[in-house]
Structures are given as structure tokens and as C-alpha cells.
Amino acid sequence: RAQRQDRAKNRLTAEQIAVLMAGKMASRSQEDGDHFSLKESNSIKSLIAETVLALNAQNTKPARRAIAKLKAADSALANEIFAEIARGKRAEAERAAAQAASALRHQGALILPTDAQGSLHLFQQAFELDPANPESLLALALVQFRLGDIPSVEALIEKAREGDGQAGRQDIAALIDMFAGVLHLRHGRFAEASEKFGGAGRIFEEHGNPKSQIDALMALAGTQMKAGDLEGALGNYNKAAKLCTENNYEVGLAQLYADLGLLLQGLGKPYEAEQMLLKSFSIADKLGEISIASVAVGNLALLYRETQNFDRAEEMLRQALQLEERLKHRDGIARANINLGTVLFEKSRFDEAATHFKESLRLYEELGLPELASQAAYNLGNAHRALKQPAEAEACYRKAIDFFMSANDASG
Numbered sequence: 001r002a003q004r005q006d007r008a009k010n011r012l013t014a015e016q017i018a019v020l021m022a023g024k025m026a027s028r029s030q031e032d033g034d035h036f037s038l039k040e041s042n043s044i045k046s047l048i049a050e051t052v053l054a055l056n057a058q059n060t061k062p063a064r065r066a067i068a069k070l071k072a073a074d075s076a077l078a079n080e081i082f083a084e085i086a087r088g089k090r091a092e093a094e095r096a097a098a099q100a101a102s103a104l105r106h107q108g109a110l111i112l113p114t115d116a117q118g119s120l121h122l123f124q125q126a127f128e129l130d131p132a133n134p135e136s137l138l139a140l141a142l143v144q145f146r147l148g149d150i151p152s153v154e155a156l157i158e159k160a161r162e163g164d165g166q167a168g169r170q171d172i173a174a175l176i177d178m179f180a181g182v183l184h185l186r187h188g189r190f191a192e193a194s195e196k197f198g199g200a201g202r203i204f205e206e207h208g209n210p211k212s213q214i215d216a217l218m219a220l221a222g223t224q225m226k227a228g229d230l231e232g233a234l235g236n237y238n239k240a241a242k243l244c245t246e247n248n249y250e251v252g253l254a255q256l257y258a259d260l261g262l263l264l265q266g267l268g269k270p271y272e273a274e275q276m277l278l279k280s281f282s283i284a285d286k287l288g289e290i291s292i293a294s295v296a297v298g299n300l301a302l303l304y305r306e307t308q309n310f311d312r313a314e315e316m317l318r319q320a321l322q323l324e325e326r327l328k329h330r331d332g333i334a335r336a337n338i339n340l341g342t343v344l345f346e347k348s349r350f351d352e353a354a355t356h357f358k359e360s361l362r363l364y365e366e367l368g369l370p371e372l373a374s375q376a377a378y379n380l381g382n383a384h385r386a387l388k389q390p391a392e393a394e395a396c397y398r399k400a401i402d403f404f405m406s407a408n409d410a411s412g
Contacts, residue, residue, distance in 0.1 A: 014052035017070045018045040055081065101130035105139050112143060119143050134172040145179040150187075153180045174203035174212070181219060190227035194220055214240045214252045218259060225263055233263055251292070254283040258296045261303070270307055277303065294323035294332060298339065305343055313343045334363035338376050345383060354383035374403030374412050 052070060055063045055078060066078040108122035120143045127136040137156060144152040156176050181196030201216030221236035237260050244252040257280035264273035277300045284293035301316035317340040324332035341356030357380035364373035381396030404412035 010056045014049040017052050018048035097129045101126040141176040150183045174200040193223045210247045214243050254280050254292045334360045350383050350386040370403040371407035
């Protein structure tokens with residue numbers, strides 16, 4: 001009974017204060033007391049009464065003082081109390097949103113290798129909950145990059161740049177620039193790729209991030225090399241090499257020497273190219289960087305093949321195949337098999353060559369890469385023809401034609 005009486009007393013106080021405060025608001029209706037004015041007035045009274053009851057429910061000295069002041073139509077103290085509550089709860093909500101976004105990012109990361117669209121949905125939710133977090137922005141850019149969506153990646157670069165005053169946002173913008181550059185490069189748009197890589201490198205330099213700057217310089221040099229600007233590429237590789245040495249960045253040096261080997265080979269300097277690639281392999285092998293070591297021995301094999309040193313080429317390709325198998329990279333295994341098969345074919349070991357071409361063809365078909373499967377099928381046809389197996393050779397050539405057609409490869 002005491003509790004009910006207390007609630008009734010609080011309700012009465014709340015209603016009295018509501019009538020007092022609502023009465024200060026003159027009706028703006030042309031007809032005083034009309035139905036809608038009355039409804040408006042009652043709604044305002046209800047809102048104020050609810051506010052007073054909320055103060056009462058706190059049962060604290062400041063809340064009781066605020067109610068006493070409200071009886072005198074002074075709402076300043078009550079206003080302060082609710083402002084403080086709102087600030088605290090908003091901060092709690094922001095922390096909860098950040099934690100939820102983090103959990104969604106973790107979810108998205110786990111399914112990214114197998115379900116890029118599902119991962120995209122989770123990363124989008126994470127970004128909506130916590131747009132100020134650079135990790136949310138980067139995760140979203142990463143999945144858009146995986147999906148090959150250049151416009152979406154470039155739109156995220158702009159979002160990153162909008163956060164100029166926030167720590168790390170410019171670095172994030174530069175990382176997303178790198179993603180966009182790679183996508184342009186894959187589509188043969190060398191000028192656009194160079195612009196992205198160059199811009200990213202300048203931002204990394206401004207923010208004192210030498211390792212990322214090295215990556216950007218190497219990406220730019222690689223693009224210039226593909227575009228035929230070998231001198232420009234060499235200049236940027238030299239800048240990257242200087243930074244690697246100054247910052248003791250051994251992984252960067254391993255990658256750099258692998259790229260330089262290819263460049264020097266393109267410049268017709270096989271001895272210098274070989275030395276660079278051997279250095280790359282030595283550093284990568286020491287650091288346990290299997291993927292870089294595999295690239296280095298693969299490029300060495302191509303160099304030895306070009307210089308007619310087929311025994312060394314075979315040795316390097318068998319090593320590359322072992323490294324790719326350790327990495328479980330099916331595309332790398334397929335590439336090593338087709339290259340090894342080609343060297344064995346040139347050594348007139350047609351049976352062995354056919355075995356490697358078959359394995360490469362199987363993997364490229366599984367991966368859904370007709371442009372690469374076509375070459376494996378064609379090479380397998382050549383091996384069967386050399387073995388005087390015309391029916392098998394014809395079947396392979398017909399299969400190769402189908403792949404060339406589906407890949408829209410007229411020259412093939």
C-alpha cells in the first residue's frame with residue numbers, strides 16, 4: 001500500500017508539473033481549444049510527466065533537487081541530468097557498436113576465402129556500425145578488391161580521404177589506392193595503375209611508413225616494366241633498394257631482387273639477372289618466405305631456359321614445384337607443372353612432359369581459368385603428337401580450341 005501511495009503521489013506531482021510547464025506554451029491554433037490543440041497539449045503534458053517520473057525513479061539527491069526546481073518552472077538542473085545520462089549512454093552505445101563491428105569483421109574474415117559475397121555483407125554491416133574505424137574501411141575495401149569491383153574500391157578511397165583529421169585514415173586511403181592500382185593493372189590500364197601506386201607511395205612517405213612506401217615503389221616499377229618503361233622501372237627499383245637497406249627490410253629486399261632479376265633479363269643482362277634472382281632466393285629461403293623463394297626459382301628457371309641451360313632450368317622448376325606444393329597454391333602448382341613440362345619437352349622427354357601438362361590442365365580446369373587451361377591443353381597436344389599419338393593429340397587440340405574460344409583468345 002505504501003508503494004502504491006508513493007507511486008500515486010509521484011504521478012500527481014508529475015502531472016502538476018506537466019500542467020504548469022505545458023501551460024506556458026500558448027496554443028498557436030486559430031480556434032482556441034479545438035480538438036487538435038487539445039490533443040497537442042495533452043501529448044506535451046504526457047511527455048513532461050514521463051520525464052518527471054524518470055527523475056523520480058532515479059531516487060537521488062540531484063534528481064529530487066531537479067524536481068523541486070521544476071515545480072518553480074526551472075528546468076535547467078533536470079536538463080543537465082538528462083544531458084549527462086545521454087552522453088554516458090551514447091558513449092556506451094559507441095563502445096558496443098565498435099565491439100559489434102569488430103565481431104562482424106572477424107566473422108567476415110573467416111568466410112572470405114570461400115564466400116566473398118557473404119563476407120561483403122558482414123563487412124558492410126561492420127562499416128555502418130563503426131565507420132570511423134580504419135579497419136572497417138580496409139576490410140570492406142579488401143573484399144571489394146577480391147570481387148574486382150574497381151568503382152566500389154575507388155569510392156572507399158574517397159571515404160578514407162574524408163577522414164583527414166582521424167589517425168591512420170590517410171594511410172588507409174593509400175592502402176586502398178594500392179588495391180585499386182592492382183585492379184587497374186590486371187585490366188592492362190597501366191597509366192591508371194601508375195597513378196594509384198605513385199599517389200600511395202607519396203602518402204606513405206609523408207606519414208613516415210617506409211615499408212609501405214617500398215611496396216608502392218615496387219608496384220609502380222613493376223607496372224612501368226609491363227608498360228615497357230624499363231628505365232623508369234629501374235629508377236624506382238633503385239629508390240626502393242635504398243629504402244630497404246636504410247630500414248633493414250630484408251623481406252622487401254628479397255622481393256625487390258626477384259623483380260630486378262626480371263627487369264635485368266628484359267634489358268638483355270642475363271648474368272646480372274641471375275645474380276639478383278640468386279640473392280632473392282637466398283634471403284627468402286633464410287627468412288622462410290616460401291612464396292618469394294618460389295617466385296625467385298621460377299624466374300631463374302625461365303632465365304636458364306632462355307639461355308638454353310635446360311638442366312639448371314629443370315632443377316629450378318622442380319624446386320619451384322616443391323615450394324608451391326608446400327604453399328598449397330593450386331595456381332602456382334599448375335604454373336610450375338606447365339613450365340616444367342615445357343622444359344622436359346625441349347629435352348625430348350615427351351612422356352614426362354605429358355604427365356606435367358596433364359596435371360596443369362587438370363588444375364586450371366578446376367580453378368576455372370580457360371585462358372591458362374588452353375595453353376596446357378595445347379602443350380599436351382604437342383606432347384602427344386611428338387609421341388606419335390595423333391588421336392590423343394587431336395582431342396587435346398580440339399579441347400584447346402574450346403578453351404581459346406571461351407577465353408576470347410583469337411591468337412590462340
